[in-house]
Amino acid sequence: MQKELISDAQLVSNYIRGEESALEVLITRHKQRIYSFIYSKVFDRDISEDIFQDTFIKVIRTLKRGKYNEEGKFLPWVMRIAHNLVIDHFRKNSRMPKFDNSGDFNIFSVISDNALNAEKTIIKGQVEADVRRLIDELPEDQKEVLVMRMYKDMSFKEISERTGVSINTALGRMRYALINMRKVIEKHNIVLTN
Amino acid sequence: MAKLYSNKPKSDFKLNPKDETISFILNYSKALSVINYKSMKFESLQN
Structure with missing residues (x-):
């Protein structure tokens, strides 16, 4: 008490x-x-x-x-x-x-729209453009591997055949490309999230 | 008489959290200690 x-x-x-x-x-x-x-x-x-x-x-x-x-x-x-x-x-x-307590059934409570809204579409476009610019700053050999892997969806085996280097070299270039991009992102405090 | 189809408003809740949640919070509180060093503060969890 x-x-x-x-x-x-x-x-x-x-x-x-x-x-x-x-x-x-x-x-x-x-x-x-x-x-x-x-x-x-x-x-x-x-x-x-x-x-x-x-x-x-x-x-x-x-x-x-x-x-x-x-x-x-x-x-x-x-x-x-x-x-x-x-x-x-x-x-x-x-x-x-949303709970409106009116007792009416609201169709939007069971279906949802997963598409991006106008604002998010613009941000997505900006983020993708920023990433493109970052890629352009990379050394040519790293850029080549990254573009083939991420944009052309090629396997490392295909990349190694196309560029005439071993798979390990291609993997290494990819690794350095990502490291370099992260460095630039951190250095300039670039925000790449939607 | 017209029927009322609307639900009663769900505004009057009288609910309590589980005992486990309360005991977790109390144990967390006992385990957490904040160490002051100059102008810095360090948190440490000791079980």
């Missing part, structure tokens, strides 16, 4: 000072609110468990690193973390389920 009297702020500062049991009290006090909130967004028990766990891992790390400031309240802060992780989850799956 006495545990209920201790405020969240007090429990947080006790926890930061090393009292592990304070965390248990905090979790017991707020688990239902946080878990229910997550479930109300993702509608999946297993995903909710994962997000709940990740939320508290983040909470623990922040508290132990001493980065928590008692500006707001503990629960809204944890809810905000949970909310962000829910968004991350949907971003990862690049889809957002």
Whole structure:
């Protein structure tokens, strides 16, 4: 009973000072609110468990690193973390389920459009153009092998026959081509993701 | 009387996470220690 009297702020500062049991009290006090909130967004028990766990891992790390400031309240802060992780989850799956509760059947909840949208199509084009320019910067022998392998889909056996070098040499050129491209990408901080 | 076909809104959830999840979090908390060195912070997990 006495545990209920201790405020969240007090429990947080006790926890930061090393009292592990304070965390248990905090979790017991707020688990239902946080878990229910997550479930109300993702509608999946297993995903909710994962997000709940990740939320508290983040909470623990922040508290132990001493980065928590008692500006707001503990629960809204944890809810905000949970909310962000829910968004991350949907971003990862690049889809957002819609629940309109109207009772109508919505065809788009069972079929999805996997085609890239206009923005992603443009980004894809830019990324591919960037990669092409990187390839153009490679030494001729490496470029030749890379283009045959990646764009013409030839096997290393075919490449070695076409270029008149051994398979091992072709493999080595491919390896150096990738290493060189990675070096350039890292050096210039080029982002090649969609 | 017109029938109501709509479902009840699913807004009132009262759910709790599994005990295993809670115990994992508490064990993680016990195992994690942050070491401060000058202005750097190192995390270490000790089981």
